[in-house]
Structure formats: C-alpha cells, structure tokens
Amino acid sequence: MDPEIYKQTGDWLKCLLTIAWLLPLAGFVAEIFAGYWSTRLKKTAAYLAVGCIGTGFVCSLLASIIWLNATNWHPLKPHHAAHDEVAHGDGENAAGEHHESGHAEEKHAAADHDHPVATDEKDAEAEHDRPTAVSGTYYQIAHFGKLKLDIGYYIDSLTLVMFTMVTLIATCIHVFAIGYMSDELTEDYEDHFVHVGQGHLHRPGRFYRFFAFLSLFCFSMLGLVIAGNVFMVFVFWELVGICSYLLIGFYVERKSASTAANKAFIVNRVGDFGFLIGLMILWTSFGTFTFTQPDEALAKTDPGLFQMLRDDQGQITTQMAPDESKLVVLHGAGGEESTIPYYLMVAAGIGIFCGCVGKSAQFPLQTWLPDAMEGPTPVSALVHSATMVAAGVYLVGRFYPMFMPEVLLTIAYIGGITLFMAATIAIVATDIKRVLAYSTISQLGYMMLGLGVGGWAAGLLHLITHAFFKSLMFLCSGSVIHGCHHEQEMPKMGGLRKKMPITAYTMLIGVIAITGLAIPGVLAFSGYHSKDAILATSLAYARLNGSHPLLFFLPLAGAGITAFYMFRLWFYTFAGQPRDEHVHDHAHESPWVMTAPLLILSVFAAFVAVGGEEGPLWSMLVHSEPVGVANGTEAIPPGNINLPSHAHVGEVHAEAGRYALSIAVMGGVLAYLFYGIRVLNPSDVKRQLSGVHEFLVEKWRFDELYDVMFVRPVHIVSSWISAFDRVVIDGFLHGTAKVTMDVSEIDRRFDETVIDGIVNWVGQKTFAIGRSLSVVQTGQLRQYVVFIAGGLFGVLMLVYLLSF
C-alpha cells in the first residue's frame, strides 16, 4: 500500500477510535455529577450514557469500514480459494508459508516472490498491500533508561472487531438498562432485600450513578482493547476490575452484594499478582512494554516485544547454554542479539496467563463469577459478554506470540478443565442468572482451550459470537426477572412463553446459538461456527499429539452438557405449565425499551458469524492472526508439542463438526425429555445420584476447599498473631505506659512540692516585704521633707567622712 494512504488511514483510525474510547469517560464525568445538577427523577444521565456509547459505536463502525476500504475489502474475501489451490500444489508447508506471508508485512514481499505461488498477480499484490496494524503514542508518561511508559495505541483488525462488538453490545445494554433500572428513578427507593428494624431499607435512587459506572466500565474496556503496550493494558485491566467492583456491589446495602464485590476484587487480585510477576520478567529481560512496532523503520531502532522474540517467519530461536540449559534468542534494536533463559519465558507467560485466569474466571479462580450475579442484570450482561471476562481471553489472544508451547498447553488444559467443571455445575443450578454465569465460565473455558491448542482465530471468534448470544441471554433473563418482579428461581417460573413472547423467542435464538445446533449448509447460528472451529482445532491438536486426547473429549462432552443445561433453562422458564401461580399471574412482557435491544442482539447472535470460516468476521479476525500461527509448528522440544496448521484443522473440520452436532442434539433432546415433555422425571435422577447432585450443587465444593485451604489457615495464623499482639506487644506497650505514668507522677509531685514551693515562698516573701514597706508611705508631706533633709544630710556626711 502507498505509504501516504497508509498514514492517512492510520490517522483516521486513530482519530475515530480515540473518540469512541474517550466519549464514555466524558460521559462518566458528566453523569457522576448528575445527582447534583439534575433531579433523581430524570433520565438525563441515561440518555447521555447511551449517546456517548452510541456515538462510540458509530465511530468504531466507521473505523472498521475505513479499514476494510484500505485493505481493499480483502478480509471479507474468503481465504480458502487461494488456500486450497496452494495446498494441492505444494503441500501443507507451502500453504502455510503463503498464508503467513499474507499476514506479515510488506517486508516479506521479496521472500514471497521466490515461491511459485499459484495465485494470480492481482490477488498476490493485494495480499502484500494489506496493512496489518497501526500503532503510535498519545503521550509519554515517563522514561526510565531503556523503558518507556507510554499511553499508546495499537490498532489492527482484532482491535476494530473488539471495538465494534463492545460498543454495539454496550449500547444495547445501556438502552436495556434504562428500562431495567427505572425503579431507581425515585427519591425514595425501597430495597426489599435489606431489612432494617421493622421494615425495609429506604434510600435515594441511584439511577445516574449506575450509568456513570457503566460508562466508566466501557471506557476501561475500550482502553484495554486499544492499548499499545502491556503497561497500559495493566492500568486498564485494574480499572476494569474496580468498575466491576463498583457495579457488582451496586446495592451496597445488601450484604451479599458487597461480599460478592469484595470476592470478585480479591480473587482478581490473586491473578493480578501473577500478571505483575510476568510483567516484571518482561521488563527486566526485554526492556520494553510495546507489543509490536508496525513501522519498519522504527522497528529497527525500537522493536516491540513480539519482534524481539520472534523472527520474520514467526519462529522462536533457541540455543543451548554451556551448562545445557535452554536459552531464547532475542533480537534487540539494530539487530543486536541477547538471550534469556527458556524457563523465564515460560514463567512470564504463565504469569500473564494468571491475570487472565483471574479476569476470565478460569479454574481455579472461577469462584467469583457466579457471586457477581449480585449486581443488576445489565451489569451481569456487560461483565459476562463484552467487557470484564472477555478481557482475559482478549489478552491471551493479543499476547499470543509471547507464549511458549508449554504455556499454551497449560492454557488449553486450564480451559478444558474449566469448561467441563462449570458446565456440570450449570446443570443443577436453579437460579436463572447463575445458570448463565456458569455457562459463561464454561464458554470462556472453550475460548481458552481454543487459543491453547493453536486455534487463535477460533478462540477469538468464539469470544465475539459468545459476547452476542450471552449478552442477549442475560438481557432476556433480566427481562424475565423484571417481568416476574425480581423472582430469579426457575422452579417458580414455567409457562412464561405466552406471557412474554418476545423475551421467550429471542432467548430461544440465544440458546440455539450457544448450543451450536444447526442444519449444516442450510441455516447455522453464530455459536455453531465458532464452537465447530474450536472443536476442529482441538481434534487436530489431539490427533497430532497422541498424549492429549482429553483436550478433544472435554470440549466435546462440554458441547453436549451445554446443550442440555441451556435447553433445560429455556424449558424450565418458558415452556410447560406455570409452577407458581402468583409469579405467573403477575408476569408481563417488558416495555419496548427493554425488548428492542433483545431483538437487535438476537439478530446479531444469529448472524454475526455468518459464513463461518469463509465469512467476513472470520477473515477480519484472521487478518490480525499472529505470524506463524497459520502454518502450525512441529514437535517443539522439550514437550514435543505440535500445533495444528490451518490445513490440519481443515482436514478434520467436517468430522469434528459431525461429532459436535450429534452430541449437542443429544443434549438438547435429553433436556426436552426431562423438562419439555417430562417423560423423564429429573427428581428421580436427582434422588439416585444424590451424592453427585449435592457435589454439583455445592459447586464442586470449591468454596469449601478454599475455606479449608486459605481462609481457615489464615484465621488460625491470625489468631496466633493476634494473641502475640495482645500478650507480648500490648503487654510491652502497657508496661512502658505504666512506667511512664509512674515517672510522671513522681515528677508531678516534685514539681508541685519543691519547685512550686520555692516559687511561692519567694513570691510570698516579696509580697510581705512590700506590704510592710507600704507603712512608710504615710502621706505626711512634712514628714517626707524631714526624711529628704535627713537623708541628704546623711549622704553628705557619709561623703565627707569617706573623703578622708
């Protein structure tokens, strides 16, 4: 591409995304003071928030269009045509090479011409002309030696997709929240969940504050997505954390809500500890926080992390140190090479992943997410789909080139364990929001697993599609909760389909999307494509690495369980006969301000991934796939791990799709038998498997485990420390205090008797003398004269006598 046009495009993107990013911040500042300049009864703050995030969406969309325009709409063209052609000619290797060069920058142009590539000239040129990223610095905060702390931006098609997705979903959620939070539009809000004395708690409504926090949340998430370096990622990472804290604990007066907010914050802090360690390793070893430097000239003098670690082919170079330990070669500025120990790179990767485990609620830090349901439902929708938990997956995707194969294996296993465990818990949950919460954890496990087994685009595609259908389902559950007057227990619902048809059928679209049901080739919703992509990658991975079959069977089982619990949720809530007459009689469809977002989101949930791996979203994501992912890697020591290439995945795609679809159908049918037509009785199963059921109801006893492992030991140690404090430290302090008091008592006595005595005695004597001398003052003038004369005579006599 012409450098001039590239620069112009870059300026446009920067400008638009900056507006989209900063508008919610401006909105936050205005809204947080809304309580002062407006009344609590007006929706001004909400309109402001919707305006800000809506404008942000328009800007993001414009930026995406400009980007696609600049890349000749290339990401929208399917890759497979070129792919297959080459695969037939040169085999997998050439296909990989070709593909990868497409994602690399212009600098590969020369190298690429050496290959006999069987695409036509025009297409090849278009490939080489594609810009991959735009990056730069807004402001440099500080400069410590080699290390610079910048507020920078890094924009590639992943950033653009995330921006458009986040702003679109956030807009829908904001609009929904106008309806959902309208209870707060009052001077006197009665909180039925808080008992004070005889009645309920009364407090002023906090409508404007809710929207201020939502805006801040959006700002933080967008900042995290646009961040150009790890430092900035960390800052916004923490901002997202504090926003979730504020929103989960929105009903601060409810003990459960404030506890949940604390739990979310503290558990995340555990993960962030690992993140910080990872950051420190990178800082000391690389001396930079920048991801990558797309500008070739600048990359020579100031390379980013990825450029230092990986060569042009996207490979990591290693060498052996004299003591047989493995070293990773880094390419610094000006071609200068240095090395760091291999284990340190693994540690850095695991550390960064720890942060992602905390934010994305992966095993073993998943316990906070279900509790986060204490926040208002729009918050759950935002946290669970577009912002907080997506951040962890996004960061793994963004940081992908830094992960060693061992780290990717860890990620895959953690994801696999999480997805299976959370799915099993979701089967037995009865709170409508908690089912969705466990579903989120499970789906995040899918994404992590997808990324871990080398399916970069598959994992992120699932992130995007999941964001749409999960936000849709959360808003639907919000609509149900709103319609049933804050009843969240599914056993009290049932038969709501006729009362709230829009909610029921949009929810059904979400359920079908997440379970991945489809008629292949005819109609498939977004979840089908993304889940298939992940399963295909994991199947290819399991085939290439014989010792890891679990990485395929876990997600496969997960797919069936997902179908079961999602349909269970739908049948439980919307189908059959009403279980609780009271709830059913009062249920009503929500106002249009709540159902309109449902309709919009349902369209996106169904069709956002249209075309699957030949569709626009996929090609848009693949566009920013890290160099070297597409062609896979082979048997990297010491783990001898193979990562599948796109060609490998393509081979097994249809097979994996068949497995996934059949097990999902099985799950769906089972749910229908249990909860739809009720030929099977769930309580029978519950009774027979009571041990397992109880184990699942208690969430695999993780809370108890942590209680035994951490909370109680901490309590015991603290009781020792507190005893030591009370006996030794306090004893010592009290002793010294006693001594000091005694000394001062003696001092006071001395002062009062001796010093005061002397002073008073002098005073009294002086007074007595003065008193007695006053007698001389007779007032007799003549007497004075005699005294003067006598005195004068006396003095003269004295002088006279002394002069001899």
Added chain:
Amino acid sequence: MGSELNFCIFISAVLFVAGVVCMATKRNAIGVLMGVELVLNAANLNFVAFANYTALGLDGQVIALFVIVLAAAEAAVALAIALNFYNNQLTIDVDRANDLQG
C-alpha cells in the same frame, strides 16, 4: 575674697536651713511653698556667689536664672494644686493631704 565667698555660703546655708525647717514645720501649704522658695534662693545665692568669686564665669548666673524661672513655674503649679485642694477640702492643711498613704 575668700572671706566674702565664705560669708555668702554661710548666708546661703542659713537660708537653706530656714527653708527646710519652714517646710518641715508649717502645716499651711502656702507656708510650705514659702519654705521651698527659701531653699531655692539659697541655691541661687550659692550659684551667683560661686560665679562671682571663682572661675565659673557666667554659667552660675545663667543657671540661677533658670532656677528662678523654674521656681516661678513651680509656684504657679503648686498654687493651682493648693487652690484645688482647698476647693475639695476647705483647708490647705498639708497634714490632711494624706489620701495616698500606704
């Protein structure tokens, strides 16, 4: 010469003693004032005598003039006090003026 100076000093001493005795014995305020005049004039006499018979020059006479002016001023103030005292007490007996005794 010496005898004349001695004579003057003698007269002065007599005047001085007479003045002091007058001040010490008179209960009448005017009498006391007259004693003061005598004492002052004894001093004046000494000044003038020393100016005349020694090398003191005109200084003695000048100081004597100052003393006379001073005496006049003092007499005016003292008479004013005496009049006010009379207005208040209907007497000018200095023994009655003992309000400031300790």
